Amino acid sequence: MKKMFAPALAALMLLASLSVAPPRAQAQGPGLVSSILNKMDRNRRSLASLRANIYMEKYNAQLRDTDKYSGDMAYIAAKGRDANVRVDWAKPAQEFLAVSGGQYTLYRPRLNQAYQGSAKNAKGKGAAGNVLSMAFNMSGAQARNQFNVELVGEGELYKGSPHVWWLKFTPRGGNQGFQFAEVWVADDGMPIQSRVTEKNGDATTVRLTNIQRNARVSPSDINIELPAGTKIVKG
Helix, strand or coil: CHHHHHHHHHHHCCCCCCCCCCCECCCCCHHHHHHHHHHHHHHHHHCCEEEEEEEEEEEECCCCEEEEEEEEEEEEECCCCCEEEEEEEEECCCEEEEEECCEEEEEEHHHCEEEEEEHHHHHCCCCHHHHHHHHHHCCHHHHHHHEEEEEEEEEECCCCCCEEEEEEEEEHHHCCCEEEEEEEEECCCCEEEEEEEECCCCEEEEEEEEEEECCCCCHHHHCCCCCCCCEEEEC
16 A cells, blocks of 8 residues: 555655755854744745646665656645645656545546545655645744754756755654655745655655746645546545
């Protein structure tokens, strides 16, 4: 089950470097890290919705192999640590994932199957779900309490990208199920890329491009209408 859910739910982590790594930051002081976390805080509080293109890479350390995915996503903020998200994968195969009201639906048209269940339980099957909470919903105070946060670098993530700050989050006590996470944050506090490195060396990277902040997204845009005859598997 973990293998089945990992590619789909990794999309929820928002957001390694897929091209050129930013140069190391000149200022490494805690004041700068706090300033970036505060910007993420302000972005989190003012972000009501989002549309973007999404790109994901999953690296298998044992096989030294990388799988690549691309598609579109829509996001609506919700109370607490929850979020309403839909990801429509186009490549390598058409696949639809929606998380709403704490429940997920993963629909695979080629198999005429849909998997449904608790998003909380499903996220537990892969480390990537933790980063969605961290990047979009976790406050700066929560981040400081749960992680050792350090500034790795700054610069352009890729040619023409906005300026980003590269942060590394290492879990305190090693109880998060992964080694560390990295988040690349634009100057306005928006996370545009993240990477989770698991304890076995596997890594998942997600990048958002063409971001439309506070775009029009309705609940009906999140829900997946399953065709008649779809086999539903409860997770």
